[in-house]
Amino acid sequence: MATADPAGRSRPRRRRPRxxxxxxxxxxxxxxxxxxxxxxxxxxxxxRIYMSFLASVPPLLVLAAGLTLVIAAGEIDxxxxxxxxxxxxxxxxxxxxxxxxxxxxxxALLAGAVVGYVNGVLVxxxxxxxxxxxxxxxxxxxxxxxxxxxxxxxxxxxxxxYVLWHLLxxxxxxxxxxxxxxxxxxxxxxxxxxxxxxxxxLLFIGDNVRVAxxxxxxxxxxxxxVFVSMGALAAFASVLLTFENRSFFNTQGQxxxxxxxxxxxxxxxSVFGGQASMVGTVAGSFIIGMVEAGLVATGLQGxxxxxVVGMVFLAAVIGHLLIEEPERRAAIARALRGRLGIGRAAxxxxxxxxxxxxxx
Amino acid sequence: MNAAGPSPAEASGFRDVVRLEGVDMTFGKVRALSAVDFxxxxxxxxxxxxxxxxxxxxxxxxxxxxxxxxxxxxxxxxREVALDAYSARRAHELRIETVHQGQTLGERQPLWRNLxxxxxxxxxxxxxxxxxxxxxxxxxxxxxxxxxxxxITADSTARDLSGGERQGIAxxxxxxxxxxxxxxxxxxxxxxxxxxxxxxxxxxxVKAGGRACIYIEHNLAHVHExxxxxxxxxxxxxxxxxxxxxxxxPDLTARMIALHEAPRGDR
Amino acid sequence: xxxxxxxxxxxxxxxxxxxxxxxARAQQEPLGGGLTMYFQMGGNPxxxxxxxxxxxxxxxxxxxxxxxxxxxxxxxPEVMLNHFREALAASPACVEIMGHPGxxxxxxxxxxxxxxxxxxxxxxxxxxxxQQQYVANGxxxxxxxxxxxxxxxxxxxxxxGGLKKGDKALEYGLRAQAERGKSDQGLYDTLxxxxxxxDYIEISPEVDHxxxxxxxxxxxxxxxHPDLKAIGxxxxxxxxxxxxxxxxxxxxPGAVIAGGIxxxxxxxxxxxxxxxxxxxxxxxxxQGFLPVVQxxxxxxxxxxxxxxxxGAGVVTSKTxxxxxxxxxxxxx
Numbered sequence: 001m002a003t004a005d006p007a008g009r010s011r012p013r014r015r016r017p018r019x020x021x022x023x024x025x026x027x028x029x030x031x032x033x034x035x036x037x038x039x040x041x042x043x044x045x046x047x048r049i050y051m052s053f054l055a056s057v058p059p060l061l062v063l064a065a066g067l068t069l070v071i072a073a074g075e076i077d078x079x080x081x082x083x084x085x086x087x088x089x090x091x092x093x094x095x096x097x098x099x100x101x102x103x104x105x106x107x108a109l110l111a112g113a114v115v116g117y118v119n120g121v122l123v124x125x126x127x128x129x130x131x132x133x134x135x136x137x138x139x140x141x142x143x144x145x146x147x148x149x150x151x152x153x154x155x156x157x158x159x160x161x162y163v164l165w166h167l168l169x170x171x172x173x174x175x176x177x178x179x180x181x182x183x184x185x186x187x188x189x190x191x192x193x194x195x196x197x198x199x200x201x202l203l204f205i206g207d208n209v210r211v212a213x214x215x216x217x218x219x220x221x222x223x224x225x226v227f228v229s230m231g232a233l234a235a236f237a238s239v240l241l242t243f244e245n246r247s248f249f250n251t252q253g254q255x256x257x258x259x260x261x262x263x264x265x266x267x268x269x270s271v272f273g274g275q276a277s278m279v280g281t282v283a284g285s286f287i288i289g290m291v292e293a294g295l296v297a298t299g300l301q302g303x304x305x306x307x308v309v310g311m312v313f314l315a316a317v318i319g320h321l322l323i324e325e326p327e328r329r330a331a332i333a334r335a336l337r338g339r340l341g342i343g344r345a346a347x348x349x350x351x352x353x354x355x356x357x358x359x360x
Numbered sequence: 361m362n363a364a365g366p367s368p369a370e371a372s373g374f375r376d377v378v379r380l381e382g383v384d385m386t387f388g389k390v391r392a393l394s395a396v397d398f399x400x401x402x403x404x405x406x407x408x409x410x411x412x413x414x415x416x417x418x419x420x421x422x423x424x425x426x427x428x429x430x431x432x433x434x435x436x437x438x439r440e441v442a443l444d445a446y447s448a449r450r451a452h453e454l455r456i457e458t459v460h461q462g463q464t465l466g467e468r469q470p471l472w473r474n475l476x477x478x479x480x481x482x483x484x485x486x487x488x489x490x491x492x493x494x495x496x497x498x499x500x501x502x503x504x505x506x507x508x509x510x511x512i513t514a515d516s517t518a519r520d521l522s523g524g525e526r527q528g529i530a531x532x533x534x535x536x537x538x539x540x541x542x543x544x545x546x547x548x549x550x551x552x553x554x555x556x557x558x559x560x561x562x563x564x565x566v567k568a569g570g571r572a573c574i575y576i577e578h579n580l581a582h583v584h585e586x587x588x589x590x591x592x593x594x595x596x597x598x599x600x601x602x603x604x605x606x607x608x609x610p611d612l613t614a615r616m617i618a619l620h621e622a623p624r625g626d627r
Numbered sequence: 628x629x630x631x632x633x634x635x636x637x638x639x640x641x642x643x644x645x646x647x648x649x650x651a652r653a654q655q656e657p658l659g660g661g662l663t664m665y666f667q668m669g670g671n672p673x674x675x676x677x678x679x680x681x682x683x684x685x686x687x688x689x690x691x692x693x694x695x696x697x698x699x700x701x702x703x704p705e706v707m708l709n710h711f712r713e714a715l716a717a718s719p720a721c722v723e724i725m726g727h728p729g730x731x732x733x734x735x736x737x738x739x740x741x742x743x744x745x746x747x748x749x750x751x752x753x754x755x756x757x758q759q760q761y762v763a764n765g766x767x768x769x770x771x772x773x774x775x776x777x778x779x780x781x782x783x784x785x786x787x788g789g790l791k792k793g794d795k796a797l798e799y800g801l802r803a804q805a806e807r808g809k810s811d812q813g814l815y816d817t818l819x820x821x822x823x824x825x826d827y828i829e830i831s832p833e834v835d836h837x838x839x840x841x842x843x844x845x846x847x848x849x850x851x852h853p854d855l856k857a858i859g860x861x862x863x864x865x866x867x868x869x870x871x872x873x874x875x876x877x878x879x880p881g882a883v884i885a886g887g888i889x890x891x892x893x894x895x896x897x898x899x900x901x902x903x904x905x906x907x908x909x910x911x912x913x914q915g916f917l918p919v920v921q922x923x924x925x926x927x928x929x930x931x932x933x934x935x936x937x938g939a940g941v942v943t944s945k946t947x948x949x950x951x952x953x954x955x956x957x958x959x
Contacts (some may be wrong), residue, residue, distance in 0.1 A: 052846040052875045056839065145852040146672045153678070155892025195487045197480050204477055207466035213424055214447035214460055216478035225949065247893045251671055255837030274468040292840075292845035296828060305831060321839050 025267055028312070029283045032294065040297035051174045055244055058182035058287035059084075059237040061282060063256060064263040065130055065186045066233030068195065068281045071264060073226050074206035075130040078121060080234040080260070083112045083140035084253025087235035089145050092154045092248035101164045109235045114331030115141055116231020120224030146250060154248045169243045178240045185233065190278040206273020239270025262309065263288045266316040277323070282292065287312065292312070321328055372412050374438030377402045377541045377572045378423055378456065383432030385418050385596075387390065392418040393596045396432070400541060405563060405573045407587030409580070409612075411620050414593040416576050417461060420545050424458035424573065425451035437540075448477060457539035459530040461546045461576075465518040472497040472514040475533050500532045523550025531562065542566055543574040560586055580616065584609045657692030659923040660670055664688070665696045665714035666706055668917070672699050674912065675774075676863045676889050680751070680812050683915025683956060691923050693720075702807065704728035711736050719745065721765075721922035726752035727806040727868030733757060737766075748921045750914045750933060752806055767926025769917035770838030771909050771938030773806065777813025777861050780886045780907045783941045784857055787820050796857035797848060799828050799865060801835070810861035811885040814886070818859065828853075830862055838864035845872035853918040854885055863889030866906060870897030890942065890954045898947040900952045912958050913937040 025054040037044040063080055070077045087108040087247035096103030115137065159165050169178045201222045204212040213220055243249050265271060266287060267280025291312070292305045300308075323330045376399040385393040400406050401479035410416050421427040422434065425448045434441045436454050446559045451458070458464075465474045472493045481489045490553055529619060534542050544563070548556045563586045566573045577583045583590065590607070592600035592615070600615065607615075655705055666684050670677035686952065688695035696719070700706035704727045714722045715736065718842045722745060724733065737757050740747050746765040749758065752773055758766050771950065784790065796818050799813025834841045849872065858873075860866055866887025873883055880901030887894065888907040899902035914937050924930040942950060953959040 033843060040847070040851055043847050044855070046850065048875060048877055049843065049847055049850060052843040055875070056843050102742045124444075130364060132567075155896065175387070191487075195490065197486070197488065200477055200480065201487070203469060203473075204466045208463060208470050211463045211466055214448055214458070214464060216447065216452055218447075241839065245868075245893065246896070247867070247891070249838075249891075252837055252839075253837070255833040255840055259833055270468070274466060289843070292831065293843040296844050297847040301853075317848075 017031050022268065022277050022283055024323065025277075025280045025283040025287075025316060026066060028316065029287050031288060032101065032290065035296040036163045040294070040299075043297040044294070047174060049314070051176065053215075053286070053290055053293070054059040054179035055169075055176040057285055058176070058178040058291055059241040059244075060256065060259060060263060061182040061285040062185050062233055062240065063260045063283045064239040064267075064281045065182075065189045065278060066237075067260055068267070068269050068276050068278060069189060069199070069202055070130075070230050070284050071271065072193065072206050072276035073202040073223060073271060074209070075123060075223065075226070077119065077134045077230050078135040078257065079115060079138040079141065080237075081253035081257050082138045082140075082145065083115050083231055083234035084241065084256065085250070086115065086141050086148075087238040088248045088252055089149045092156055093149075093289045095159060095162070096129050096154050098247075101159075102350065105164060105239060108239055109232050111133050112233070112235025112238070113228050115232070116228035116236075121229035122350075123227065124220040124223035131295050140149050140245040148226065149248075149250060153250045156246045158247070159243065167241060176244075176282055178244060179238075182205040182266040183239065185236070186278055186282050193276060193278055197284050198222065198225065201274070203274055204273075206270075208274070219359075259288050261312055266313055268316070268320045270320075270324070284316075291327065297349055299333065364550060367510060370560045374402070376400055376435070377437055379435040380419070380422065381433045381435070383419075383422060383429045383434070385415070385422065385427065386430045391420075391596055393429070396596070396598055398591065398598065400572050400574055401588075402572055403570050404565065404588045405567050405586055406413075407590045408439075408574055408576045408585035408593065409583060409590060409616065410593035411616070415594070415596045416593055417434075418544050418594065420458065420460070420574065420576065423451070424448060424460075424543060435475075452479060455538065455540040457534035457537055457541070458541070458543040459473055459527070459534055459545060459547055461549070464533075465526055467519045468517055470517050471501070471512075471529060472516050474529065475500065479537065481554070487607060498535075499544065502537060503527075503532070505580065515557070524552060524555050527551060527559075528555075531559070535562075539571065541574070542610060543576075545576045546578065547575075548577065556582070573574045580613055584612060592616070592619070629764070629880070630726035641927060643667050643674070654953035657690075658927060659688070659693035659919070661692075661924065662720040662926055663694045663696065663717070665698060665710075665717065665719050665859050666723045666915075667700060667710055667725055668700045668915075669700065669725055670702050672697075676909075679958060683912035683914070683917075683954075687916040687919035691919065693919055693923065702727065704732070704806070708732055708736070713739055715743075718743065720747040720926050721748065721918075723747075723922070724754070726754045726949040730754050730756040737761065744955065746922055746925045748918045748925075750918050751909075752809075753786050757809075758932065758934070763894070765921060765930065765932050767918070767921045767925075767932030767936045769921070769937055771907075771936065773809040773861075775936075776888070776907050776909065776938050777810040777815070778817045779813075779938070780861065780888065780941065781814045781817035781821075781859060782909075783905045783943070784859060784884050785818070787943060788857065790818075790857055790884060791858060793959030794823045794856040795852055795854050796823045796825045796859065797828065797852075797855060798825055799830060799841070799845070799858065799860045799862070801862060802827070803829055807861075809905050813958075814859045814861060818857070821940055830860075830865060834865065835862070835892035838862070838868050841865050841868050842872045842875065845869065846876045846889035849873065849876040849878065849883070857884040857886070859886040861888045861907070863891055863894075865899070866903065867891040867893035867930060869884055870894075870900065870902030873902050890950075890959060895947060895951060895954055898942065898944045899951075901944050904944055907938060908942050908959065910937040910940075910959070912946065920934075949957070 043049050067077060090111050091104040091108040092108060095101040119134055119137055122128045123130045168181065169176065171177065201212065202216045204215065204217055205219055205222060209219060241252065263284040264281055266276055267275040267284030269280060291309055294307060297303050363389040371602050381397055383393055383396045396419065406417050418427065422429050428443050434446065448573065473499050476493045481492050483489060494514040501512060512520065521529065527550060531547065547559050551559065554557065560582060563573055563575055575583060575587060588604050590602045591598060668677050669683050684695060698710040700710060700765060707725060708728050711722065711724060712904060722740065723746065726749060729870055733754060734757065740763055741761055747761065748765060748767045750768065751770040752769050753770065758768055798811060798815045800808065802808040802811050815825055815827060853953050858869055866889060869885045869887060873885065884904045886905045887903060889909065894906060898906060917935055921933060950959050
């Protein structure tokens with residue numbers, strides 16, 4: 001539906017595209033860290049807390065990066081907490097009980113991919129809305145994990161004797177290696193989103209699935225692929241988490257659901273699909289991962305954490321909206337001016353200037 | 361940006377660049393097309409006329425690979441096309457380009473991406489050459505229909521454009537990829553008067569360049585002016601075919617009105 | 628002679644018959660055979676504070692031939708009430724419940740059960756009023772008093788670590804939750820009563836589920852307060868990560884006295900390495916085993932309810948090694 005402009009005249013709705021991706025949210029992150037440094041220098045001017053973040057944020061980042069692609073395609077995946085449990089169990093079982101961590105890694109990733117494939121079939125071939133399908137599979141795989149593990153949690157014991165452990169979550173000096181893996185994953189997914197056909201297809205599918213079909217995108221295949229990739233990435237996040245904790249907890253993963261989604265949306269990826277920012281997701285992950293510790297360090301009572309996260313979330317989402325949608329910003333500005341009695345919008349003697357009236 | 365050169369058709373010795381034989385299209389209980397025979401010669405402009413709901417868009421979607429007919433056969437350059445292998449992408453490979461009514465651009469995607477989606481410029485490893493795509497897009501923008509060069513660049517998103525500008529981009533895309541057959545579905549709907557002139561000139565230019573075009577329009581005067589042949593669809597069937605000069609504009613108009621007012625007969 | 632032979636034969640037959648019958652009788656019905664018991668386990672299947680209880684209940688059920696129906700409520704009181712209604716609808720022999728929903732909420736339901744001759748008993752967290760009312764019908768209790776448990780943990784922390792008046796401590800807990808919070812309150816109050824300077828942080832829902840998320844938070848706190856002498860919690864999974872946080876914050880084992888609860892695998896590790904000092908052992912296994920015994924004895928023989936305090940001790944970094952094998956099996 002090409003919107004008809006009565007006079008057929010081009011409307012000057014130009015917007016300068018941003019030169020640097022994710023600048024606003026990176027600014028928020030910088031501001032946050034700076035505030036923490038000022039309020040709690042004994043914590044945030046030292047290296048230890050950052051090393052702690054670099055050990056705890058990677059699983060969150062890997063999940064958020066994977067989810068960004070899914071959301072770019074206009075879908076959602078709620079099943080990843082159960083992949084964290086399932087793949088964690090697979091890894092723990094093969095490492096602790098059978099002594100073969102490499103096999104455990106391979107099978108853990110495979111398990112995640114299988115979960116993703118099932119999601120893909122349900123959504124792309126059978127046509128169930130992704131929010132329902134992945135909610136159902138979350139219960140399914142979570143339940144099956146409890147069955148497989150017979151309800152036990154495992155300690156992985158002397159897992160640091162394995163080379164694989166050092167390769168994935170070891171320490172380079174004080175630096176946790178998983179942070180490098182996570183940033184690598186984020187970088188790779190940035191390339192996929194911005195420089196690979198798969199990424200462009202996802203964006204078109206999220207933008208308008210009819211248009212995607214018409215320009216030659218195989219919608220069902222690409223949707224299935226993105227769910228498979230999310231499943232495998234969630235499995236990788238689980239491997240990093242389980243190895244870092246040296247334990248498999250039966251309920252692991254459930255605490256990540258809301259945090260991962262918050263990280264993605266704070267980063268500026270549109271919930272409607274068609275527009276995504278991987279840089280934003282990285283910034284959002286660090287913001288979410290750091291905020292509670294930072295607030296604790298500043299002495300703010302822990303009860304405030306959720307409220308502060310909520311405020312940051314709202315501010316970020318509104319900020320992104322105003323930047324991306326200049327018409328909305330203009331409309332809000334007009335309404336505000338009207339309310340405050342400033343300018344033409346408030347004068348009742350003049351006819352309201354219609355948005356699309358042109359000099360005919 | 362037009363590929364100049366003689367018509368490629370005659371050399372290969374086929375009669376129609378695309379031909380539909382006995383095509384049916386049924387959606388559930390609704391028969392959108394019944395036993396439609398339709399062909400377009402290699403250097404022919406076919407005007408496709410019909411009231412709303414006559415089946416024009418459906419026919420176009422079959423030609424462009426978006427819909428699969430429930431019965432019938434499709435031939436491209438004389439060779440039958442396996443229907444289960446035919447798709448929008450395949451149509452592009454066969455040099456059939458379509459400017460669909462309305463939905464051909466991703467609203468939130470930048471113009472360079474919209475132009476090249478489905479046939480991105482990639483290097484050997486499959487990485488998209490974004491710089492080159494932007495460069496070509498900027499060049500196209502200068503010549504495309506409907507643009508005044510007011511701050512629209514390759515990085516602008518489709519949402520920033522007016523209806524006319526979007527049509528211009530979609531047409532520029534079809535032009536750039538040097539289709540042998542260009543299908544235009546209501547290309548002038550959102551355009552200003554002078555822009556419509558440009559579209560008609562473009563259609564004439566397609567003919568001069570030795571290519572073919574299917575042209576759908578509600579404005580009978582426009583179609584009558586440029587088409588070599590007129591095909592009229594009504595309620596999913598071909599009800600009339602006229603070569604250029606066989607029917608006057610007033611007669612054509614009367615006919616279309618009569619069709620519009622006719623009662624819905626046997627269904 | 629004929630009579631003698633006949634009598635001998637009769638005796639022989641009788642003996643043979645008795646011998647044959649004896650094994651059949653010796654293989655008598657297990658004490659709880661034919662009984663069905665609905666058992667509320669508390670959390671989620673498999674988690675640290677639920678698994679040993681589950682294992683205890685299953686072991687007792689197997690030993691006594693009781694059919695066990697397990698219910699998992701994720702520690703949510705409303706769910707527990709619903710589970711009780713479901714249990715009533717099935718008319719089992721016995722039901723085991725926990726005190727989280729409170730005496731008032733349970734009172735009408737328990738009254739209904741009593742009328743129908745169902746034995747109701749409790750565990751993990753008490754229902755003192757109902758227990759008093761129905762003790763004659765087998766209403767017992769097998770658990771730790773949550774407040775007492777917190778108190779005990781704190782007392783052992785003070786003793787083990789030589790904590791003094793004026794020392795700085797942190798309690799990281801769930802005081803906002805009515806029932807579970809009591810244990811944190813006990814810990815907090817006891818430390819405070821001993822003159823320590825106690826700070827408090829509430830555990831967020833995210834950390835509640837994925838306790839590894841607690842690590843950076845604790846690291847930040849520990850670094851902010853270099854003179855911190857003690858950290859206490861009554862959250863089983865968080866206990867598992869205190870050691871890691873101390874390590875990441877650069878503390879040596881024993882520099883900060885860490886007190887917690889339950890024996891998650893990582894907690895055992897922490898105890899062995901000396902980062903975790905004192906852990907309350909609820910002996911959750913008994914909280915599962917004993918109510919089943921209660922059920923059988925009360926249903927069969929009408930015995931009254933027994934009250935057992937299962938959490939009378941702590942495990943320290945010194946005593947951990949003897950217990951390790953049992954812990955692996957999910958018994959301790």
